[in-house]
Amino acid sequence: MSGTPVDMPTYPKARGRCPFHPPQEYGQWREAEGLTKVRLWDGRQAWVATRIDYLRRILADDRFSVEWSHPGMPTISEGTSAPTPTRTSLLRKDDPEHARLRRMIARDFTGRRVAALRPRIEQACAGLLDDMARREPPVDLVPAYTHAAPALIACEILGVPFDETGYFRDRISTMMTPNASREQTLAAGRDLQAYLGELMRRKRGVPGEDTYSRLVNTHLANGDITEDECVVMAILLLVAGYENTASMIAMSFLVLSEHPEQLALVRDTDDPAVVATAVENLLRYMSVIENNLNRVALADVEIDGHLIRAGEGVILNVPAANRDPRAFAAPDVLDVTSVEPDRHIAFGAGVHQCVGQTLARAELQVALPMLLRRFPGIRPAVAIDDLALKQNPLIVGVDALPVTW
Numbered sequence: 071m072s073g074t075p076v077d078m079p080t081y082p083k084a085r086g087r088c089p090f091h092p093p094q095e096y097g098q099w100r101e102a103e104g105l106t107k108v109r110l111w112d113g114r115q116a117w118v119a120t121r122i123d124y125l126r127r128i129l130a131d132d133r134f135s136v137e138w139s140h141p142g143m144p145t146i147s148e149g150t151s152a153p154t155p156t157r158t159s160l161l162r163k164d165d166p167e168h169a170r171l172r173r174m175i176a177r178d179f180t181g182r183r184v185a186a187l188r189p190r191i192e193q194a195c196a197g198l199l200d201d202m203a204r205r206e207p208p209v210d211l212v213p214a215y216t217h218a219a220p221a222l223i224a225c226e227i228l229g230v231p232f233d234e235t236g237y238f239r240d241r242i243s244t245m246m247t248p249n250a251s252r253e254q255t256l257a258a259g260r261d262l263q264a265y266l267g268e269l270m271r272r273k274r275g276v277p278g279e280d281t282y283s284r285l286v287n288t289h290l291a292n293g294d295i296t297e298d299e300c301v302v303m304a305i306l307l308l309v310a311g312y313e314n315t316a317s318m319i320a321m322s323f324l325v326l327s328e329h330p331e332q333l334a335l336v337r338d339t340d341d342p343a344v345v346a347t348a349v350e351n352l353l354r355y356m357s358v359i360e361n362n363l364n365r366v367a368l369a370d371v372e373i374d375g376h377l378i379r380a381g382e383g384v385i386l387n388v389p390a391a392n393r394d395p396r397a398f399a400a401p402d403v404l405d406v407t408s409v410e411p412d413r414h415i416a417f418g419a420g421v422h423q424c425v426g427q428t429l430a431r432a433e434l435q436v437a438l439p440m441l442l443r444r445f446p447g448i449r450p451a452v453a454i455d456d457l458a459l460k461q462n463p464l465i466v467g468v469d470a471l472p473v474t475w
Contacts, residue, residue: 077260081108081118081385082146082361089459089466090325090356091402096120096390105376108385112151114146116364117376122388122397125363125374128384129420134365137423138162142366144383152255154245155263159306164236165421172363174289175303176425178227178281184428187223194222196460197445208451216320216471217312219437223429229280229302230269238262242309259305266304270297275346283306307426314359315430317467320436322352323403324457324471326448327437337442341345342435348406349434353425354414357389357402358466361419362452389466391415445475 083093085306097120099106104121119125128134128355137143138157145151156162160171177183198215205214221239244250244258248417266282273286280302290300326333336348363386367378378384393401397413417424424430450457451472 078109078115080108081116084336085459085466086261088454089457089468092329092357092360092389092393093386096387097393100390100394103376106380108275109145109156110144112145113142116236116385117378118385118387120387120394121233122391122394122413125386125388125391125415126419127373128365128386129363129418129422132165133166133367133371134384136168136365137164140366142381142383144364144366147387148252148462149250149255150250152259154255154259155302155305156245156309157353159302161306161310161422164421168365168421170211171299171303171423172295174279174285174294175307178284179429181424181428184253184432187227187429188432188436189221190226191433192440193224194226195219195437195440197438198222203355203444204316209471209474211471211473212316212321212468215437216323217439219313219319220315220433221443223433224308227281227311227429228307229273229282230308232290238265238282239312240309241265245309245427256280260419262308263301263304266301266308267297268437270301270304271291286293296394310424310426311429313465316377317358317465318353318430318434320468321356321358322349322434322438323441323448324450324454324468325352326442327358329404330405330452333442335406336439337446339439344407345435345439346431349431350412350414351404351406351408352434353416353431354398354410355419356466357372357392359391359413359416359464360389360466361464363388388415445473448473448475 079095084096085091085093099118100120102117104124106113106118106120109117110116114148119128138153160168163171198218202209202214221235222232225235226452241258242263244254269282270286275287277283277287285300286304289295292298308411316375324334334346339345365384366378367382367384369380395401398410417427451474457471460469461466
């Protein structure tokens with residue numbers, strides 16, 4: 071179903087009013103052939119992969135490049151075509167450059183390091199919930215909790231003053247908004263580079279426990295990385311450690327509120343394993359990262375009769391893949407007790423699998439049950455149809471989420 075220039079489908083498609091399910095076209099493409107030729111915003115063509123085994127194969131194949139500067143790299147809007155700092159980071163480097171840069175931060179996200187950080191995550195969440203309890207409902211959960219909690223942790227890990235979160239949050243939001251203009255996106259990236267460049271200079275010669283201090287006083291001081299690479303690394307950690315987790319906390323609460331029996335299972339258990347399983351199922355079901363995995367073929371590659379030619383772009387559609395009936399018995403059903411979620415690819419796969427996934431899981435495992443237990447009757451104060459959904463095909467989320475209890 072590669073299509074002709076006349077009948078070729080456009081991409082991306084918009085979600086319906088219900089934010090929990092991917093656009094129905096993606097499921098149709100997955101069940102038809104799993105690799106579909108589409109037309110992008112700028113008139114170029116690209117492939118969209120929607121079957122989970124196709125995504126895994128492509129992510130594991132070094133004949134596909136992540137280099138953003140490649141002329142065949144597919145983008146979904148003018149804003150996403152801009153070379154922002156994250157698009158020049160290790161996320162967009164092929165090996166061996168990717169491996170060289172990744173090694174410098176991998177130690178900060180091991181299971182052991184994250185376990186040591188867990189009490190601080192609990193403390194941060196408790197403090198924010200205390201602040202919420204002092205307010206009269208309805209309260210907007212987005213700034214009060216779902217964004218504030220990961221922002222606090224990201225600031226602590228990176229060594230960024232928390233009282234400056236408003237500055238970087240606005241810039242990150244612009245960078246992550248596909249309908250921003252190219253110049254707006256570039257300007258937001260320049261502001262973040264200037265801010266973190268100045269913070270880098272302040273950290274020089276001042277040893278600290280935070281990741282940025284270590285990058286500056288070890289790897290930069292030893293000549294392992296350049297100043298530009300150091301700043302870009304900090305921006306990546308700030309963006310990846312904040313925006314994605316914030317949306318996942320908000321959307322997890324929202325979908326659980328629509329499934330009260332599932333919510334009760336998460337709220338009422340004192341078994342960490344039950345919570346961990348619930349989080350994996352939420353990650354699969356929601357898949358808030360929608361169009362951030364894209365590749366360019368460096369050689370002709372054939373996948374089940376589809377010939378992806380060298381230079382052609384491929385968009386790896388994670389939400390469709392995580393609803394693939396070939397991998398999941400009831401893909402469109404939320405079941406927080408399912409033992410299947412280890413098959414999902416919410417964090418990608420292969421050498422570029424999310425380096426911070428252990429931290430993201432820990433934040434979700436702490437933030438969700440603490441919220442539900444502190445406010446046992448918490449619920450959205452408005453109907454889902456009245457929520458301000460993010461008009462953002464990169465990340466599924468809500469701009470505001472008023473709640474009461």
